[in-house]
Structures are given as C-alpha cells and as structure tokens.
Amino acid sequence: MSAETLVSQLKRGLDAPICLTWELTYACNLQCVHCLSSSGQRDPRELSPAQAKAVIDELRDLQVFYINIGGGEPMIRRDFFDIIGHSIDNSIGVKFSTNGAYIDTDSARRLAAMDYLDIQISLDGTDAATNDAVRGVGSFDTAIAAMENLRRANFGEFKISVVVTRHNVDQLDDFKSLADSYGAQLRITRLRPAGRGADTWHELHPTSDQQIEIYRWLLAHGEKVLTGDSFFHLNALGEPLPGLNLCGAGRVVCLIDPLGDVYACPFVLHDEFRAGSVLEPGGFTKVWRESTLFTSLREPESAGACASCGSYDACQGGCMAAKFFTGLPLDGPDPECVSGHGEELLSARTSSDVASAPKPTSNHSRPVSLTRKPARA
Amino acid sequence: MALTLQSACSLSPQVALRPEPFGALAYHYGNRRLVFLKHPDMVTVVKSLSDHPTIAATFDACGIADERRPSFLAALENLTKSEIIHVG
Ligand code: SF4
Ligand code: SF4
Numbered sequence: 001m002s003a004e005t006l007v008s009q010l011k012r013g014l015d016a017p018i019c020l021t022w023e024l025t026y027a028c029n030l031q032c033v034h035c036l037s038s039s040g041q042r043d044p045r046e047l048s049p050a051q052a053k054a055v056i057d058e059l060r061d062l063q064v065f066y067i068n069i070g071g072g073e074p075m076i077r078r079d080f081f082d083i084i085g086h087s088i089d090n091s092i093g094v095k096f097s098t099n100g101a102y103i104d105t106d107s108a109r110r111l112a113a114m115d116y117l118d119i120q121i122s123l124d125g126t127d128a129a130t131n132d133a134v135r136g137v138g139s140f141d142t143a144i145a146a147m148e149n150l151r152r153a154n155f156g157e158f159k160i161s162v163v164v165t166r167h168n169v170d171q172l173d174d175f176k177s178l179a180d181s182y183g184a185q186l187r188i189t190r191l192r193p194a195g196r197g198a199d200t201w202h203e204l205h206p207t208s209d210q211q212i213e214i215y216r217w218l219l220a221h222g223e224k225v226l227t228g229d230s231f232f233h234l235n236a237l238g239e240p241l242p243g244l245n246l247c248g249a250g251r252v253v254c255l256i257d258p259l260g261d262v263y264a265c266p267f268v269l270h271d272e273f274r275a276g277s278v279l280e281p282g283g284f285t286k287v288w289r290e291s292t293l294f295t296s297l298r299e300p301e302s303a304g305a306c307a308s309c310g311s312y313d314a315c316q317g318g319c320m321a322a323k324f325f326t327g328l329p330l331d332g333p334d335p336e337c338v339s340g341h342g343e344e345l346l347s348a349r350t351s352s353d354v355a356s357a358p359k360p361t362s363n364h365s366r367p368v369s370l371t372r373k374p375a376r377a
Numbered sequence: 378m379a380l381t382l383q384s385a386c387s388l389s390p391q392v393a394l395r396p397e398p399f400g401a402l403a404y405h406y407g408n409r410r411l412v413f414l415k416h417p418d419m420v421t422v423v424k425s426l427s428d429h430p431t432i433a434a435t436f437d438a439c440g441i442a443d444e445r446r447p448s449f450l451a452a453l454e455n456l457t458k459s460e461i462i463h464v465g
Pocket of ligand 1: 192229246247248249253265266267268318319320321322
C-alpha cells in the first residue's frame with residue numbers, strides 16, 4: 001500500500017482515534033490571552049470522578065494507545081492522579097499539558113515514578129517579558145520552577161510546548177537551547193484563532209515573512225522538534241515538513257471536553273463541531289463511529305477555491321479551525337495561506353462579515369480580566 | 378544487520394496491535410512509536426513470528442506467496458528499526 005492510499009485511508013477514519021485530547025477541566029490558575037478553550041472557571045457540570053473513570057474504561061476497550069490530557073489546568077482536578085493512574089494501569093499512555101503551577105517537589109517525584117507518562121510544560125517566551133505578555137504575570141517563573149522540579153526528581157525527558165506567535169518567532173533557537181539544557185524535547189505549535197485566541201489571533205499570528213522563517217527553521221530542525229499537525233499549510237512553500245500532513249479532525253483526531261462533549265478537534269469548540277457526548281447511550285464509541293458530524297468529516301472534501309492552486313496536494317487547504325473562526329469558507333484557503341489568498345479574503349471582508357464570524361460557543365473566562373503589558377513592539 | 382528469510386523474529390512485548398480496516402496500528406509503549414501495518418496479511422505475519430523458527434517458516438505458515446516475500450521482508454526490516462519486532 002502506498003503512502004497516498006494510507007492518507008486516503010486515514011481520511012476515511014479509523015475504528016478509534018489516534019490523537020485524542022481530553023480536557024479534564026475548564027478551571028485554570030492562568031488566563032492566557034490565546035487559550036484555545038477560553039478556560040478560567042471550573043464548570044460545575046464537569047465529569048465526576050466516576051464518569052471520568054468510565055471514559056477511561058471505554059477508551060481501553062477501544063484500544064486507544066495514549067491520550068493527551070489538557071484543560072484548563074488539568075492538575076487542578078482533585079482526582080488528577082487517580083485519572084492518570086487509572087489510565088496508565090489500563091495501558092493508555094498519558095501525555096498531559098500543564099502550566100506547571102502544581103508541579104512542586106512532591107508531585108514531581110510522584111510523576112517521575114510513573115511509566116508511560118509524558119509531560120508538556122507550556123511556555124511562550126524564553127524570557128519573562130515575552131512569555132508573561134501572553135500567559136500572565138509570573139507564569140514564566142512558574143514554568144521554569146516546574147522544569148527545575150522535574151529535573152531534580154529525575155523525571156527524564158519532558159516536553160516544552162510553545163505556541164508560535166509574532167513575538168516569539170525570533171526565539172526559536174533559544175527555545176531549542178533551553179529545551180536542550182533540560183534534556184527536554186521541544187514542541188512548537190501553531191496559534192489558531194480558537195477560544196480566546198479568536199480575539200487575539202489577528203494581532204498575535206506570525207506575519208507572512210515570519211511564516212517563511214518558521215518553515216526554514218523547521219526544515220533545518222524539524223526532525224528533532226515535535227509539531228503534530230501544526231504547520232502543514234506551510235508545505236505549499238516547497239519540500240514537505242515532517243509531521244502529520246492532513247486535517248485529522250473527526251478522522252484521527254478528536255476532543256472530549258470537561259463536560260464529556262465530543263468535538264472534532266481541540267480547536268473547534270463550537271456547536272457546529274460538537275458530535276455528541278460520552279454520556280449519551282452508546283458512549284464515546286457510538287459518537288466516534290456513527291455521529292453524523294464525524295461521518296460527514298470523513299467524506300472526501302472539496303478543494304473549493306483552492307482547486308486551482310498547484311499546491312493543494314502539499315497544503316490541503318490548511319486548518320479547518322483557522323478558517324472557521326476567521327469566518328472563511330471551509331473549502332478554501334487557510335487565513336495564513338502562504339500564497340496570500342487567505343489575506344486577500346480577510347481584507348475583503350466587510351465589518352458585518354467580521355461581526356458575523358462564528359464565536360467559540362463555550363466561554364469559561366473569569367469575569368475580571370487582568371491588565372497586561374503589551375508585548376515588545 | 379540485514380534481516381534475511383532465515384532470521385528468527387518476534388513481536389516486542391511492549392507493542393500493542395489494534396485492528397483497523399487497512400490492517401492494524403502497532404504502538405510501542407516504550408519508544409512511543411505508532412506504526413501502520415498496511416495489510417491484513419502483514420498483521421497475521423507479525424502476530425505469528427514467534428511461533429516459527431524463521432521468517433521463511435512464518436511466511437509458509439501464513440501462505441505468503443514467493444513474489445510477495447521481498448516486500449514483506451523489507452517491511453519487517455523497517456519494523457525492526459522502530460523496535461516493533463525484535464530479531465531473535
Ligand atoms: S481543524 Fe486544524 S487543528 Fe483541528 S485537526 Fe484540523 S488542521 Fe488540526
Ligand atoms: S490557495 Fe489553498 S492550497 Fe494553495 S497554498 Fe493557499 S491554502 Fe494552500
């Protein structure tokens with residue numbers, strides 16, 4: 001079977017997801033300006049400990065090999081260690097994302113004692129000024145303290161996860177050295193206009209020159225840096241980058257939110273991409289295999305306005321979430337299309353188009369918003 | 378060391394196989410690698426490796442025709458690189 005047919009097989013969907021993200025809670029000690037899930041306050045309807053365990057049992061029966069746990073800040077949940085322990089005991093590896101606030105000496109030791117566990121510390125600048133402008137005052141020091149604690153506990157290789165913005169593109173080399181100095185692996189991801197990021201994307205997303213910089217940097221370092229499906233829209237620039245080269249939403253990717261609602265991907269928290277709930281009869285399995293939404297996402301997609309572009313095979317028209325929350329048609333160019341077609345569409349929008357662009361459905365931001373210094377000009 | 382038809386192989390105990398319409402997914406819990414076994418016959422072969430003294434014997438038992446053996450052997454060679462299967 002050739003690579004192409006494998007991609008088309010993936011597009012038709014799998015019996016169970018490969019890349020499942022489970023956000024345990026909307027509660028968070030931080031309020032990052034680009035948070036994909038608009039987290040902040042706990043939702044009283046979040047899954048109970050028993051319901052959470054039932055989800056794991058179902059994923060075990062589906063032979064999901066590993067899950068990505070996120071939030072909010074997942075370590076805020078009182079049953080956090082029970083959940084990851086139960087998961088690992090059932091042969092489901094865990095990778096969790098955290099801002100590090102709860103990785104003190106004790107919990108670092110506890111984490112270091114577990115197998116099949118990966119930790120991803122979020123960091124969006126290699127200095128406090130750059131990082132804290134996005135993630136909040138003090139968050140840089142918190143992340144570094146967590147990394148120190150993991151190192152002292154001999155956790156081994158953890159990951160540092162960076163959302164690339166206009167303000168940290170020029171720090172990619174520094175991020176790599178920082179990661180190397182901790183024996184950590186660097187992961188860089190794309191800023192998508194999801195959650196609170198829908199409001200900040202226009203000022204934070206990399207410029208087109210910076211996109212070329214990212215592409216070149218990944219060509220040089222990509223084999224050692226994790227990116228997931230972040231940058232396949234850049235493949236239209238030439239040689240393909242390592243990483244997943246397709247939008248896997250509802251095909252190989254999905255999200256379970258803190259309430260148990262299942263969405264096509266972590267970046268599309270909107271009613272239109274809600275496929276069902278793990279609490280409904282048939283549970284997650286039925287949603288994954290039979291929901292109308294996921295079934296339709298597995299149909300061959302139309303290239304729309306991208307059909308006349310010679311780069312469509314390389315770039316696939318980019319990210320569905322990025323198009324959706326910027327109000328662009330799903331079968332057309334990505335807002336960050338490297339040929340500039342997304343920019344053209346964005347600048348042709350009237351103010352009423354802008355106002356009618358879809359807004360993320362759920363918002364758990366805390367009511368009081370902190371005043372932040374703008375990042376470096 | 379290149380794999381030959383006379384090599385003995387077995388599936389790593391750290392690997393789980395999940396059936397999929399195209400064949401199976403293999404996941405190695407140690408190195409976290411996810412590998413696609415892109416044909417149902419390949420899945421049968423990988424599962425039976427440890428029941429037979431050599432790869433050739435496994436191919437015989439699984440009914441893999443001679444003309445398919447070179448590509449199957451190459452695929453197995455790749456699986457040793459990702460540590461999905463071990464030599465010996
Ligand atoms: S919508 Fe975007 S982020 Fe979500 S799976 Fe598709 S490409 Fe990835
Ligand atoms: S027009 Fe579409 S396919 Fe071509 S580079 Fe832009 S987003 Fe990619």
